[in-house]
Amino acid sequence: MTTSALFAAVVRASQSDAWTYVITGWLLTGAVVAGYWLRTRARIRVGETRLSAERDQ
């Protein structure tokens, strides 16, 4: 009961301000793209370290 009331309050509060949706969407997009980039970059670094280590053997 309290949870649903709280949820309804949150929905109502956010409904009144389009900026809530805008900021959520922009932050989410930024986080996903930046996260993908950083993860790929980290995996490339690890891989290149392993490659050069094996070349040195």
Add this chain to the structure above:
Amino acid sequence: MNPRDQLLDPRLRRVIGVGAVIGVVALCLFGLWGAPPDDRQGEAMRLLYLHVPSAWLAYFAFLVTAIASALFLWPRTRSIVWDRVAGASAELGVIFTGLTLVVGSLWGRPIWGVWWAWDARLVTTAVLFFLYLGYLALRRIPGDAISTGKRNAIAALIAFVDVPIVHFSVEWWRTLHQKATVFNPELSARIEGVQALTLWIAVLAFTLVYVYLLDRRYRLAVIDDVLAEQALEQAIKIRTGDNPGVGR
């Protein structure tokens, strides 16, 4: 060692990276501040500066996957390069399709009044997401390079059939989703001034980000392939009794 270690020349990649950063900064300035809110939608319109370019990139990434797959299937142009490009582009396409769906949903709640509608545009887009998720799963099934490459390429070409269906769904069927603002059959943009400029900045910035990430994902694929090759050689050496650790 490999047909192509780097997709782009590193200098070109750096230029594209810098361009992408400038584009993203410009997009933030215009999208969140410079562009005026819409007459009817108000501030919620700012979500479309992400939703529209995400959708454009999803189409474009899957087109690149389809072209690369066709080049792999064609015997004269067959190269592992195309298989890697297809895989890298499809992964980015899935990410941008996902963003299109989520950001679209965030726009739909204040404007339509619902997070989701089972109309043709939304459903075909969700199908697109799952089709390419399946394609990426298929790519993970191991096998020899030529036969898995052919199998992947055929799957990518089949999945691409959904892209025009998604785009034209708003023309072919009645949907809650609006029709195309820019790439409509009349090719007359129904957006002007700073709002149109912001949308073009967004498309340019997203495209640069895509090219940069495609290059990085390709590089990662090359590294993974080389490491897997080396691991295999090592395993064969151990199995045949030739211990590489001895007699250096």
Add this chain to the structure above:
Amino acid sequence: MTSPTPRTQPRARYIVAAFVCIGAVIAVVILAFALSGNVVYFRTVSEATEARDDDGRFRIAGAVVPGSVKTTDEGVAFEVTDGEETLSVIHKGDTPQLFEDGAPVVCEGKWGRGDAFASDRIMIKHGEDYTPPKVNTGERGA
């Protein structure tokens, strides 16, 4: 290349990949099925009034007739038109933020008592045109 390379891949990888493939196919089938009933997402007011004996759920699209919106205990009552036919809608529940006179709406529900359509969900059908806010200078075409 002729014989399969003896790979030491764990069997689990094949199983996971196969399950993901099957899951993807099932998801596609379910979505395609859901779509089949919704290829025509809404009926126009004229089409709806022609099929009054339909007792299932469906959606009606039209514009809110200006001045017709009245608040009720459970929601709102208003008239919706497609330019040819006009219909009363009795709506139970909240209305979207952009619900107003003249707004293009899609109402979901079924035929209620009398001639009215009993709706329990209203969506705004937004167009593809975007315009900056009009500057109110008090005169036209400033």
